[in-house]
Amino acid sequence: MTLIELRGVSKTFPPTRKGGEPVHAVRDVDLSVEAGEIVGIVGYSGAGKSTLVRLVNALEPATSGQLFVDGTDLTTLGERQLQKVRLDIGMIFQQFNLLQSRTVWGNVAYPLEVAGVPKAEHQRRISDLLNFVGLADKAHAWPEELSGGQKQRVGIARALATSPKILLADEATSALDPETTVEVLRLLAKVNTELGITIVVITHEMDVVKTIADRVVVMEQGRIVEQGPVFEIFSAPREQATRRFVATLVDAVPDAVEIEGLRRTHGGRLLTLSFRDESVSQSAVFAEIIGRGVEFELVFGGIEDVRGRSFGHLTLELRGDAAAVDEAVRAVGALVETTEVA
Amino acid sequence: MDRVVELRPEFVEGLIVTLRLAAAGLFVGGAIGLAIGTALYVSRTRGIVPSRPVSVILNVLVNIMRPIPFVLILIVLQPVSRWFGISGISEGHAVVTIVFASAFGIARIVEQNLVAVDPGVLEAARAMGASRWRVVRTVLLPEACGSLILGFTYALVAIVDMTTLAGIIGVHSLGYVALTYGLRQFDWTVTAVAILIIIVIVQIGQFAGNAWARKVLRR
Numbered sequence: 370m371t372l373i374e375l376r377g378v379s380k381t382f383p384p385t386r387k388g389g390e391p392v393h394a395v396r397d398v399d400l401s402v403e404a405g406e407i408v409g410i411v412g413y414s415g416a417g418k419s420t421l422v423r424l425v426n427a428l429e430p431a432t433s434g435q436l437f438v439d440g441t442d443l444t445t446l447g448e449r450q451l452q453k454v455r456l457d458i459g460m461i462f463q464q465f466n467l468l469q470s471r472t473v474w475g476n477v478a479y480p481l482e483v484a485g486v487p488k489a490e491h492q493r494r495i496s497d498l499l500n501f502v503g504l505a506d507k508a509h510a511w512p513e514e515l516s517g518g519q520k521q522r523v524g525i526a527r528a529l530a531t532s533p534k535i536l537l538a539d540e541a542t543s544a545l546d547p548e549t550t551v552e553v554l555r556l557l558a559k560v561n562t563e564l565g566i567t568i569v570v571i572t573h574e575m576d577v578v579k580t581i582a583d584r585v586v587v588m589e590q591g592r593i594v595e596q597g598p599v600f601e602i603f604s605a606p607r608e609q610a611t612r613r614f615v616a617t618l619v620d621a622v623p624d625a626v627e628i629e630g631l632r633r634t635h636g637g638r639l640l641t642l643s644f645r646d647e648s649v650s651q652s653a654v655f656a657e658i659i660g661r662g663v664e665f666e667l668v669f670g671g672i673e674d675v676r677g678r679s680f681g682h683l684t685l686e687l688r689g690d691a692a693a694v695d696e697a698v699r700a701v702g703a704l705v706e707t708t709e710v711a
Numbered sequence: 712m713d714r715v716v717e718l719r720p721e722f723v724e725g726l727i728v729t730l731r732l733a734a735a736g737l738f739v740g741g742a743i744g745l746a747i748g749t750a751l752y753v754s755r756t757r758g759i760v761p762s763r764p765v766s767v768i769l770n771v772l773v774n775i776m777r778p779i780p781f782v783l784i785l786i787v788l789q790p791v792s793r794w795f796g797i798s799g800i801s802e803g804h805a806v807v808t809i810v811f812a813s814a815f816g817i818a819r820i821v822e823q824n825l826v827a828v829d830p831g832v833l834e835a836a837r838a839m840g841a842s843r844w845r846v847v848r849t850v851l852l853p854e855a856c857g858s859l860i861l862g863f864t865y866a867l868v869a870i871v872d873m874t875t876l877a878g879i880i881g882v883h884s885l886g887y888v889a890l891t892y893g894l895r896q897f898d899w900t901v902t903a904v905a906i907l908i909i910i911v912i913v914q915i916g917q918f919a920g921n922a923w924a925r926k927v928l929r930r
Contacts, residue, residue, distance in 0.1 A: 426838055428834060428837055428838060448842075448843075449842075452840045452841070452842055453840065454840075455837075455838060455839065455840035456839075456840040458838075459838075460835070460838040460839075462831060462834075462835060464829075464831050466829070466831040466832045466834065466835035467832070467835075468832055468835075468836075468850060468853070468854065469829075469832070469854055470850075470853040470854050470856060470927075471853075479836070479839060479841075479849075480839040480840070482849075483836075483839050483840050483841045483845065484840065511929060513929070527839070528839075531839075531840070537838075
């Protein structure tokens with residue numbers, strides 16, 4: 370079932386200065402998110418991803434297009450009705466945005482007060498939520514007494530208080546250290562699997578997408594330039610922007626500078642092998658080379674694992690009889706995609 | 712010093728009137744200032760309830776009222792008080808003027824403190840489904856509470872200053888005591904005692920304000 374659907378959605382902000390250019394933050398975006406999935410939206414700052422996510426809970430009204438959440442077109446609703454819709458959409462933030470004037474307990478109570486949940490039910494609901502995020506002992510702590518990771522856990526508990534169908538995470542781990550990031554991502558995965566909540570994650574870190582997302586959407590200059598299942602996008606990125614993102618995680622084909630470095634120490638023939646089809650094992654490929662009496666050495670690249678499926682690029686230096694090397698290259702080329710390094 | 716003892720009833724009345732006027736300025740003027748300041752903040756271009764006309768009108772109004780010296784407001788507002796049936800040289804008129812002047816002064820202080828509230832927290836509350844008015848009431852003002860208390864404490868000094876000036880229309884504040892029995896009768900001791908009492912009032916106010924703000928801010 371499609372839970373979120375954007376059809377030709379654009380968002381234009383008026384010029385910040387008189388006589389300035391209007392800012393086209395989101396341009397003609399089509400996007401659907403299925404119930405129960407985790408979608409990662411990546412892009413550099415200014416790509417429009419933060420605006421896009423704010424269109425989904427109507428914190429920013431769309432300039433044009435249609436935007437369906439759970440079957441309702443938000444662009445037709447008034448502010449009062451949107452407030453109801455927002456109870457079904459939790460949101461967490463890069464800077465956590467906890468209320469400094471309330472304790473952890475008070476922060477989680479806030480959305481319950483907004484939703485008009487009777488006071489008598491607060492106690493049980495808040496304890497359940499704090500237990501779920503592992504912060505039961507911090508109920509009466511003030512925000513400044515918490516670490517970054519704990520603050521985000523409170524943010525998650527607060528976002529889940531009204532049992533939403535959707536959770537929007539706006540750079541939720543960008544202010545956290547790598548270890549805490551892993552903990553928070555694990556918690557988000559638990560939110561998805563145990564509570565069945567659909568999650569839209571905005572990030573500029575490919576690691577985050579790789580860890581939890583099912584599907585990835587790449588944005589550039591307000592447009593979606595590429596989208597698909599994480600493994601497919603990571604193993605075979607088509608667009609320039611996507612390649613740059615994937616390259617932050619996976620050493621792909623060596624670039625000019627790297628080739629120069631490799632050439633200084635490796636005189637043999639350099640060949641990059643791209644593994645993405647799991648039916649071809651690495652050992653089968655290497656057997657083709659060794660079987661022809663050709664020596665090889667791994668000089669560049671790496672293999673990445675995405676949700677139990679691996680892919681990657683390995684650059685080999687091949688040495689031996691020229692004819693044998695030629696034949697090895699041809700045989701390997703029949704098994705995997707190869708790129709000759711100049 | 713004998714003269715001070717002799718004037719004890721004058722000092723006592725001066726103290727009571729000063730406290731009464733200051734309380735009116737701080738609480739009534741403060742409440743109106745809080746409303747105007749909040750309206751100034753929420754009506755800003757990227758505010759919670761952006762409204763260009765409201766923003767422009769309030770800003771012009773505040774900017775016109777604030778620079779007028781208090782002594783002159785005291786005189787200019789006399790016809791207004793009389794229209795309401797309040798004598799232009801009465802304590803009632805002093806209350807009207809002090810409330811009026813402190814409201815506009817406090818409005819700016821309130822606006823400045825609200826600007827300092829993290830907009831992300833306001834956005835989070837909106838994302839949780841809170842209405843704009845609820846965000847103002849349950850997030851904006853509570854988040855700014857500590858600095859608002861400090862702002863009001865700061866305004867207290869200016870308000871006590873106003874009560875002194877109200878002495879010139881014959882309102883029996885400590886300022887009146889100092890002007891009438893100190894200045895005009897060349898009695899420095901009387902003036903000094905009046906000043907001392909005013910300093911003590913401000914000190915107590917400042918101390919209470921700081922303590923309360925520290926409690927709210929938890930630092």
